[in-house]
Amino acid sequence: MKSLLLGNEALAQGSIDAGLSGVYAYPGTPSTEITEYIQKSKLAKELKIHTTWSVNEKTAMEAALGMSYVGKRAMVVMKHVGLNVASDVFMNMAVSGVNGGLVVVVADDPSMHSSQNEQDSRFYGKFAMIPILEPSNQQEAYDVMSYAFDLSEELKLPVLLRLVTRLSHSRAGIEIKERRKPNEVNLPSDTSRFALLPMNAKKQFDLLVNKQDILIEHSENSSLNSLKLSNNSSIGIIACGLAYNYVMENIGEDESSYSILKISQYPLPKEKIKTLYGHCDEIFVIEEGYPIVEELLHNYFDENDKIKGKLSGDLPRTGELNPNIVGRSLGLIKGSDKPIPSIVTPRPPQLCEGCGHTDLFNTINEVIPEIGNKNVFGDIGCYALGALPPLNTINALIDMGASITMAKGAADAGLEPAIGVIGDSTFTHSGMTGLLDAVYENSPITVIISDNSAIAMTGAQESTAVGRLHKICLGIGVHPDHLKTIVPLKKNHDENVEVLRNELKYKGVSVIISERPCVRLSRDQKAEIKARIASLN
Amino acid sequence: MKTNIILSGVGGQGILTIAAVLDTAALSDDLFIKQSEVHGMSQRGGAVQSHVRISDQEIFSDLIPEGKADLILSVEPMELLRYMPFLKKDGWLVTDSESFVNIANYPEKNDLFDQIKKHPNHVIVDATEIAKKIGNSKAANMVLLGAASAIIPLSEESLIEAIKKLFQRKSERIIKLNLEAFAEGKKVAEGITDLATHT
Numbered sequence: 001m002k003s004l005l006l007g008n009e010a011l012a013q014g015s016i017d018a019g020l021s022g023v024y025a026y027p028g029t030p031s032t033e034i035t036e037y038i039q040k041s042k043l044a045k046e047l048k049i050h051t052t053w054s055v056n057e058k059t060a061m062e063a064a065l066g067m068s069y070v071g072k073r074a075m076v077v078m079k080h081v082g083l084n085v086a087s088d089v090f091m092n093m094a095v096s097g098v099n100g101g102l103v104v105v106v107a108d109d110p111s112m113h114s115s116q117n118e119q120d121s122r123f124y125g126k127f128a129m130i131p132i133l134e135p136s137n138q139q140e141a142y143d144v145m146s147y148a149f150d151l152s153e154e155l156k157l158p159v160l161l162r163l164v165t166r167l168s169h170s171r172a173g174i175e176i177k178e179r180r181k182p183n184e185v186n187l188p189s190d191t192s193r194f195a196l197l198p199m200n201a202k203k204q205f206d207l208l209v210n211k212q213d214i215l216i217e218h219s220e221n222s223s224l225n226s227l228k229l230s231n232n233s234s235i236g237i238i239a240c241g242l243a244y245n246y247v248m249e250n251i252g253e254d255e256s257s258y259s260i261l262k263i264s265q266y267p268l269p270k271e272k273i274k275t276l277y278g279h280c281d282e283i284f285v286i287e288e289g290y291p292i293v294e295e296l297l298h299n300y301f302d303e304n305d306k307i308k309g310k311l312s313g314d315l316p317r318t319g320e321l322n323p324n325i326v327g328r329s330l331g332l333i334k335g336s337d338k339p340i341p342s343i344v345t346p347r348p349p350q351l352c353e354g355c356g357h358t359d360l361f362n363t364i365n366e367v368i369p370e371i372g373n374k375n376v377f378g379d380i381g382c383y384a385l386g387a388l389p390p391l392n393t394i395n396a397l398i399d400m401g402a403s404i405t406m407a408k409g410a411a412d413a414g415l416e417p418a419i420g421v422i423g424d425s426t427f428t429h430s431g432m433t434g435l436l437d438a439v440y441e442n443s444p445i446t447v448i449i450s451d452n453s454a455i456a457m458t459g460a461q462e463s464t465a466v467g468r469l470h471k472i473c474l475g476i477g478v479h480p481d482h483l484k485t486i487v488p489l490k491k492n493h494d495e496n497v498e499v500l501r502n503e504l505k506y507k508g509v510s511v512i513i514s515e516r517p518c519v520r521l522s523r524d525q526k527a528e529i530k531a532r533i534a535s536l537n
Numbered sequence: 538m539k540t541n542i543i544l545s546g547v548g549g550q551g552i553l554t555i556a557a558v559l560d561t562a563a564l565s566d567d568l569f570i571k572q573s574e575v576h577g578m579s580q581r582g583g584a585v586q587s588h589v590r591i592s593d594q595e596i597f598s599d600l601i602p603e604g605k606a607d608l609i610l611s612v613e614p615m616e617l618l619r620y621m622p623f624l625k626k627d628g629w630l631v632t633d634s635e636s637f638v639n640i641a642n643y644p645e646k647n648d649l650f651d652q653i654k655k656h657p658n659h660v661i662v663d664a665t666e667i668a669k670k671i672g673n674s675k676a677a678n679m680v681l682l683g684a685a686s687a688i689i690p691l692s693e694e695s696l697i698e699a700i701k702k703l704f705q706r707k708s709e710r711i712i713k714l715n716l717e718a719f720a721e722g723k724k725v726a727e728g729i730t731d732l733a734t735h736t
Binding site: 001002004006029030032033113114166167169170171172173242244245246248249322323324327333337338339340341343344345346347348349350351352382385457458459 | 547548556560561564565569570571572573574575576577578580581582583584588596597598599600601602603604615616618619621622639640642643644648649652
């Protein structure tokens with residue numbers, strides 16, 4: 001019988017079966033289940049595959065590159081905005097190249113179901129000039145992994161694998177294939193390409209630029225990019241990744257009256273595109289994310305009216321695609337949507353009942369009438385919901401770690417007091433360096449670390465911050481008199497408000513650690529955390 | 538054969554257990570399946586849904602197109618109505634009568650029922666109540682699955698086998714409880730509609 005797997009899980013099993021030696025990742029929706037699947041896999045444990053979470057996406061990617069340097073196959077996994085954090089090493093390892101196969105798996109979140117933007121990772125792949133693979137369904141997500149590692153080792157380049165939410169979080173029956181053994185240790189024959197001093201980097205960058213024709217040739221010959229020409233030459237469709245499914249759903253049994261180029265490997269196969277373009281009167285580009293393929297087509301050809309997509313207004317520029325949007329653009333679905341009955345009211349996400357963040361926000365809200373209602377900088381995590389009614393505590397949340405540094409900048413500009421609210425794991429991910437900036441100048445900010453001992457938003461994964469926050473803050477140089485701990489419970493409310501009030505008066509860096517485990521942690525997880533803290537002391 | 542089912546509810550109410558039973562039963566019958574789910578922020582007490590597609594032929598889209606759902610199976614009455622645009626003209630609505638109220642402006646329950654009853658093919662089941670009587674309100678989802686089973690193109694045997702398989706890691710008592718919930722749901726639905734003759 002086939003195995004029932006999420007797109008993410010299919011890809012994870014595919015990576016194990018492709019000879020993976022280590023996965024490195026920081027949790028982030030919609031990518032989290034890839035790493036979790038490998039962490040839970042008995043086979044992965046037997047094979048001693050590395051699976052422990054990293055502190056952030058940059059450390060994860062660097063570790064994966066280290067594993068590749070030694071000749072083993074490594075994978076690094078993140079959500080789309082995580083690639084911003086890792087972009088330094090990402091761009092540079094395209095120049096150095098890799099040794100063992102290295103696949104960068106990035107899950108994009110068009111429609112921002114759980115994100116701050118809907119950036120399209122294919123742009124990063126193009127920027128770094130490396131191959132991009134974009135599976136269209138769960139079986140392909142499984143199958144593509146062995147191809148991705150082979151391609152990476154053949155080209156000596158990292159390969160970017162792009163997923164989108166609907167593929168990551170949808171299940172199907174998967175056929176599992178034979179497993180390849182992991183690589184043996186095999187150090188690079190010449191290490192100079194990894195030492196990116198200008199003289200080496202120039203040589204490597206030339207190599208990368210010169211490799212581009214080979215990359216295109218691979219795309220031309222790849223079975224992932226299939227072209228079917230129809231006798232009917234009116235409509236040609238370029239369907240990228242997941243979007244292919246929405247096209248097929250709509251054209252159904254009429255498949256033979258359309259010419260279709262399915263794209264699941266980039267750079268684009270230029271010749272195949274030229275053939276399709278020459279064959280058809282109109283070209284529809286259906287792609288999830290930004291109109292990157294459509295833009296490239298405009299570069300290739302002059303006759304711009306022929307190209308239909310997001311730039312031409314035939315498809316919406318924002319949000320994810322669905323079968324209805326695609327059907328409408330192709331003229332196959334007429335009429336407008338049926339409305340949702342007006343009696344139905346929105347039900348936005350909210351903090352769990354009994355969540356410690358709520359008590360913390362109630363504490364902060366108590367002082368807001370005294371300090372003004374625009375002084376709280378938030379961060380990324382469950383507590384971001386504190387920006388919504390009924391709490392309305394947080395005024396800004398931009399990216400991982402920005403609470404502390406934005407508060408600092410605002411304080412530099414004279415905002416007083418300036419409060420940063422950040423979670424324990426977000427703090428170790430990207431908050432520590434900003435705190436050092438603030439300590440270095442003794443900026444008058446109050447940082448509240450809402451410590452729930454977990455990476456809660458993505459499903460309560462273990463946080464590297466557990467048991468270490470006090471020592472980290474002291475080590476960075478926070479004055480011991482202004483490093484406070486509170487327990488956000490109703491019964492401590494008055495006391496906690498007093499602690500906050502006092503620290504807000506201090507003209508330097510204060511850190512208040514608000515400690516209470518996530519209500520979603522299981523008894524086992526709580527016991528594990530206790531044991532970890534005990535082992536630290 | 539192609540059947541499209543939307544499962545709906547609030548994050549944490551357990552619609553994915555229903556999905557898992559459907560998936561497992563469909564795979565054991567050698568059918569194709571696609572089933573989408575919601576992870577991440579929206580799961581936190583927000584509206585969630587799962588699209589389940591079962592077919593004897595390859596399925597392309599992970600999402601059900603509007604107007605193509607044969608069944609909306611909801612563990613909460615307002616969440617049922619949220620997905621009305623997806624329902625086929627002659628599709629079925631099956632829901633628990635029990636509301637999940639975690640928002641201030643939750644509508645009057647009777648207004649919701651009036652709205653649901655406007656559609657001829659509906660089954661409103663006191664699933665939570667029935668599950669409580671059997672021994673655990675958490676089994677309400679299996680009561681609902683039982684109530685909808687006549688409209689689902691999977692054999693009763695495969696559904697029962699799937700429930701057993703899914704709960705096998707838990708105790709015998711929990712397997713029994715869920716099977717009983719399924720049977721009760723089936724019985725109740727037969728009593729209040731012409732569902733049994735529908736297939």
